[in-house]
Amino acid sequence: MLRIDYADYVALRAHGEETYPHECCGVLLGKSEAGVGNSVRALVRAGNTRTDSAHNRYNIAPVELIRIQRQAREQGLDIVGFYHSHPDHPAQWSTTDFAEAHWLGCSYVITSVEKGKAKVTNSFLLMGTEEDNKKFHDESIEINMAAGAGNVSQENLQESKA
Amino acid sequence: MKIHIPTPLRTYTGGQETVNVPGSTVSGVLAQLTKDYPALQANLFTPEGKLRSFVNLYLNEDDIRYLPAKEDSPTQDGDELTIIPSIAGGYCCCR
Numbered sequence: 001m002l003r004i005d006y007a008d009y010v011a012l013r014a015h016g017e018e019t020y021p022h023e024c025c026g027v028l029l030g031k032s033e034a035g036v037g038n039s040v041r042a043l044v045r046a047g048n049t050r051t052d053s054a055h056n057r058y059n060i061a062p063v064e065l066i067r068i069q070r071q072a073r074e075q076g077l078d079i080v081g082f083y084h085s086h087p088d089h090p091a092q093w094s095t096t097d098f099a100e101a102h103w104l105g106c107s108y109v110i111t112s113v114e115k116g117k118a119k120v121t122n123s124f125l126l127m128g129t130e131e132d133n134k135k136f137h138d139e140s141i142e143i144n145m146a147a148g149a150g151n152v153s154q155e156n157l158q159e160s161k162a
Numbered sequence: 163m164k165i166h167i168p169t170p171l172r173t174y175t176g177g178q179e180t181v182n183v184p185g186s187t188v189s190g191v192l193a194q195l196t197k198d199y200p201a202l203q204a205n206l207f208t209p210e211g212k213l214r215s216f217v218n219l220y221l222n223e224d225d226i227r228y229l230p231a232k233e234d235s236p237t238q239d240g241d242e243l244t245i246i247p248s249i250a251g252g253y254c255c256c257r
Contacts, residue, residue, distance in 0.1 A: 130205050
């Protein structure tokens with residue numbers, strides 16, 4: 001399960017709307033706990049270097065990743081996942097997403113953005129011990145509401161907004 | 163020298179975020195690293211012994227692919243090596 005604050009959940013979806021019709025991308029900082037999953041504490045927007053094909057590709061420059069990893073270290077956090085958008089395409093991982101996924105144990109969050117509006121957001125946990133046996137597993141998202149308001153599953157939130 | 167380990171590979175370094183490994187070149191440091199932590203070998207290198215294409219190595223602020231000597235670049239005690247897997251993707255062929 002991926003745990004994320006409501007504000008961060010809204011922010012990553014808004015990022016996809018802002019960059020539409022191009023893909024957005026960013027990094028999820030937080031903590032990974034065995035048996036619990038990844039918990040997001042901060043969101044870092046990243047630039048998409050695939051300016052040649054930004055409508056259906058994304059890439060985060062390694063030097064930017066290093067900067068973000070350093071930032072995480074300073075905050076006592078780790079990189080626990082990434083997010084990107086699929087403009088006018090489903091919130092499902094593509095063969096490209098899978099081929100380019102190498103951060104085992106991290107969550108890959110994908111938001112479908114239809115005609116400029118964020119629709120479905122899904123998360124996939126990259127499992128395995130090495131490149132040759134990696135697999136994406138569907139992962140539920142638990143959204144932490146403001147203090148005292150409790151938590152909701154992502155499905156309930158999307159239904160309530162439908 | 164100090165080596166920064168990315169989140170997914172810390173499983174193989176006993177959870178350590180940074181490890182100290184001696185060596186006079188980048189390739190020498192990597193050889194010592196995989197000797198100290200053997201499970202890293204398959205994650206960093208292909209069965210043929212080549213660095214996997216998605217593994218980026220930065221010696222201090224420099225991508226070693228753009229250094230004249232690449233993996234044979236000399237290292238010093240105060241240097242830092244960062245291992246950072248690439249992150250990319252995009253729709254195209256959804257399930």
